Amino acid sequence: MLTPLECADETVPLVDADAYRLDVLDIDGQVFASTVVDRAEAQRIATHSTGETVAQDAEGVITVVGAATNMGPRTHVLTPRRSGTPQTLTPMERADEMARLVIAAAQQDNACVVTGGLVDTVMKLHADQEPGKANPVSVRRLVRARAAAEGVRVILTDDERYWAIREQLHHMDGDQVHALRDSIADGGDLDPRGHDRVLVEAISVCLSNRLSPARLHGAVPVSISLWHEPEPDGVGSLRECADYPGVAEALDVLRAAEVPVATFPGRKMLWREWHSPQGPQGAFVGPHCGRTLEVSWFIDGAHDERSMRTRNTRTVRGARNRALDDVAGAFDRAGWKVWRVESSNTATRRALRVDVIPPAEEEPSPVVTEEEAEALVAEFGIGEGDLDEAVYEAANEDGADEYNGGAHPELSDDDAYEEVHGAADVRASSVNNQGATAQVQFLAECCGNAEALRSLLEDLTSSAAPSSATTGSDA
Template sequence: MLTPTEHADETVPLVDANAYRLDVLDTHGQILASTVTDRAEAQRIATHSTGETVAQDAEGVITVVGAATNMGPRTHVLTPRRSGTPQTLTPMERADEMARLVIAAAQQDNACVVTGGLVDTVMKLNADEEPGKANAVSVRRLIRARAAAEGVRVILTDDERYWAIREQLHHMDGDQVHALRDSIADGGELDPRGHDRVLVNAISARLSRRLPPHRLNGAEPVSISLWHEPEPDGVGSLPECADYPGVAEALDVLRAAQVPVATFPGRKMPWREWHSPQGPQGAFVSPHCGRTLEVAWFIDGAHDERSMRTGSTRTVRAARNQALDDVAGAFDRAGWKVWRVESNNTQTRRALRVDVIPPAAGEEPPQVITEEEAEADG
């Protein structure tokens, strides 16, 4: 049974709930929007003003009839969401919460710019949660509706992206734009920028003799990159490991000893091209555990003998053994601690890798250990 109150500024007591679901209804009772609000906001809504009628039923559901909004009178329905009970969001709630998460991510990590890639990334990160099941179209519509109030810029369509790129190119001088175009041309078919028609068209328009549109005058470009740069090559180590302690020093030791280092191309390579003389060749450094680094030796894109034909194994094994001996000698002369990790499953010597630690005071480790001992130490 509803208990109405009609006195202005009278507060309706709330039930014991941490949050409320707020549904906004039109004059026909159709839900226009839904969201989740906290107890304080629910209390503010329930404190009605003149012209509003508030009613509360036995379940604690509060109905505010005649609530003033910028679209005219509306009906607000506050449904308590008690903790400890399973909560199922409505489709509108899912989209609303996901839009909030995307806008928060843009404000925190993306220079207040919402792009299609950011929306997809945030939705994938929350795929196992209720908001992650929201309809992508609804999410984008809500983001657009809130963009001005939240102070974010929305770049979701190709047209929006084109003009955002034009703004960035407009603030670059001619030499910089020509250098960008030449860099894309040098990348060939494997450069993702060459397949980005929006970017290519924007560069062509910028380098044309036509006067720039008036909309570019005074426009403030976004500070993030709006195109995918080609992946950098991993020279001697993966790019994400370059700042790991000791990796740069290890590569300096190898180069000082004139030991070749392997290069992992940033572009995708076919399997046959990778496992060929065009594939990685030489030493490759990877973080292992603590301060320990692993140094493997790549021959034709492979760092071991697996999947090789028996006839080629003997030649490759001898070459890798000698190369890893040279690697161990280079680090030993530089004062590093060196472990030679070798297999004990073959009749002839088979070096697997070299583990090294930068110079530090401590007990000298054994010079040769088995693969099982290396795993146990790790």
């Protein structure tokens, strides 16, 4: 039951809601625009003015009939959106939210450029959420409408992409454009750029004798690539595993031992092409568990015998056994821990792979050992408290270097200074509490070598001796 409010400038009491969904109805009563407004904006819209009729039902839905807009009187419907309860977005709300996400992604990760691929990627990332169900056509329309205000460039159609590529080619010299055309030709049918009609046409026109149109002069090209580059090959390991700890070092060991490594083509290959002499051949390194890596051996695109005919198994098994023996020997000579993994289900030896662990990193040796530090304490006659001040000074010098190097960028200069020097004082106090031997070792690390340490101790003990003598004569 709607309760009309007849008095002018009467304020409608809002229900307990964090926000409201605003639906704008056309003259036929159909929703043609929808958005979400906060409580303050909803209160402003719901304030009854002359010429408007405001009504509110039992659920708190407010209807404003005759609201003034730039397209004439319209009907506004405010539906409360309470927190903690699932909300179903209208189609316009979905498109509006998805357009906002696309523009934000363009500003953060795509140099303020909205492309068709970016729209598809963002919608795919949010496919399991409410905004991801938006109509792609509506999303692109809203993105284009907001592009100027948000400072992004929209490249969605083939024509827009063609002229954006022409702008990039216009700022390249002739040799660079020729090199790009030659690299596409060398890639043949396997290069995705060769099947890009817009790119091929733009390069062809750029290299022709036609005059450059005026729109290209002074145009600022976008900084992103507008075509798909061919996928690079994975050499010795998958590209996503190349940064895994130990993989690069394992490949270096194999190359140093002249062991061939398998190459995984980045392009798509047919099954019969993969399992042929054109497929991966050689050692392949991949992560196993923790610091352990596994090294398998590919022959004609296969790392085992399961897809092979029986009559070829014996030849391949012997070749793989010998190859994995060479792999194990290479890692063993390099100081790695090696485990051979072999099958127990065959009558003859069948090597499956080799598991390896890189050698543990050796801790740097101290400048002076504990025994050498005790000898220096006895040689220079260092007593309790003689090196306290020197340790504090050395620790704070390290703190000053750390501060000058930009430590704690999240703090202000004064707070960062207090932080590093406070930590230096704590470190110095801990060293001083461990006795003269620990103090000598700490100073040795600060000096860097034994000669500089002996020079420092000589200076400290020689300066302490006159002061002691002066104190004795005064007594």
